[in-house]
Amino acid sequence: MKLRVAQKVHYNAGPNMTPLVDVVMVILIFLMLCGSFVGSEHFLVSNLPISQSGLGKVAPPAGFIPDEPIEIRVDSHGQGQFIATAGKIQTSDPAGLTDQLRKMRLALNRAGKNEDQMQVKIGPGKNVKYQQLVQVYEAALSAGYKKVAFARSH
Amino acid sequence: MKKKQRRRMPPISEGVVNVTPLIDIVMCLIIFFMLVAKIGVDTGVDRTIAIPASVLGTDIKLMDVPNSLTLNMKTGLANEPAVTALLKGSLAELKLNDGRGHNPLSESLKFFRYGQDLAPGGWGINADNPAFNVNIRGDREMDYRYLEPVLLACAEANVKTVNFSTEQVVERN
Numbered sequence: 001m002k003l004r005v006a007q008k009v010h011y012n013a014g015p016n017m018t019p020l021v022d023v024v025m026v027i028l029i030f031l032m033l034c035g036s037f038v039g040s041e042h043f044l045v046s047n048l049p050i051s052q053s054g055l056g057k058v059a060p061p062a063g064f065i066p067d068e069p070i071e072i073r074v075d076s077h078g079q080g081q082f083i084a085t086a087g088k089i090q091t092s093d094p095a096g097l098t099d100q101l102r103k104m105r106l107a108l109n110r111a112g113k114n115e116d117q118m119q120v121k122i123g124p125g126k127n128v129k130y131q132q133l134v135q136v137y138e139a140a141l142s143a144g145y146k147k148v149a150f151a152r153s154h
Numbered sequence: 155m156k157k158k159q160r161r162r163m164p165p166i167s168e169g170v171v172n173v174t175p176l177i178d179i180v181m182c183l184i185i186f187f188m189l190v191a192k193i194g195v196d197t198g199v200d201r202t203i204a205i206p207a208s209v210l211g212t213d214i215k216l217m218d219v220p221n222s223l224t225l226n227m228k229t230g231l232a233n234e235p236a237v238t239a240l241l242k243g244s245l246a247e248l249k250l251n252d253g254r255g256h257n258p259l260s261e262s263l264k265f266f267r268y269g270q271d272l273a274p275g276g277w278g279i280n281a282d283n284p285a286f287n288v289n290i291r292g293d294r295e296m297d298y299r300y301l302e303p304v305l306l307a308c309a310e311a312n313v314k315t316v317n318f319s320t321e322q323v324v325e326r327n
Contacts, residue, residue, distance in 0.1 A: 017173045017177065021173055021176065021177060021180070024180050024184065028180055031187035031188065040321060042208075042211030042212055042213055043211055043217060044210065044318040045212050045315060045317050047314060047315055050306060050308070125298065127297050127299070128297065129297060130292045130293065130294050130295070130296045130298070130301060131206040131207070133298060133301075134207075134208050134318060134320055135206075135208075137318070141210050142210065150302075152302070153299060
């Protein structure tokens, strides 16, 4: 018995796309497996990786004015917390630290110093986690400082 | 006057699957993947390391990738960080002290910064590269005591720029 539907099938409808689809699918799977994607990662750029005395063997030029140091002491407080001490305040909140650092920067601006003449030195304890340091570093950048460096551990 | 001929749509036949929309979508996907994927460019990134997160940051497109060396860092043994980097096409471990009085990390940084003579000045294979920069991909749970010697090694090699690689966090108001 012959089916009526089978009689209606018309195969000569154009070019055969099957090999193209096969190749394209292989390329797609290859790209999906081999590609490493960008976009979820970025960088905190530091032109002053670590601030220390004694390593530089070059004498400063005549008339050299050192940057105004702003020191942030960072200590580990357990349970993923840190305590940052900047000026007269102690905080474990990055937003609070940003506010305090911003106030300090504005005070220095009023005293005639611009951002290029200030240097933030983050002095972490040996046990402070890298994530916490990044938070402090980010707080300093958010407060408008351009020169942020890590200091030797205490 | 010639009568304008109307084009007719080809007869739709039963039993044939129309693959045109499929090809359209697949082509779009291929173009997307080709644009966003970096194929064959290995910067020595260790994807197993959980890097810290930050809102601020500079996009990789603005970075000087050809002049950079990526240092993968995590907590190591005996107060030393476990540092790996892509050297000569493969991921190599860079110790702070190899037991023979050498500091492979510092020497590698000096090699990229100052050339084969590991000292300032020179030309050709000994030429300096002032644009050389280091990307640090550190484990977020790593203590500062592991990061500190690496930063000191960078300072010793006179590396001007050190970039801390972080996971991008989108700030929501």
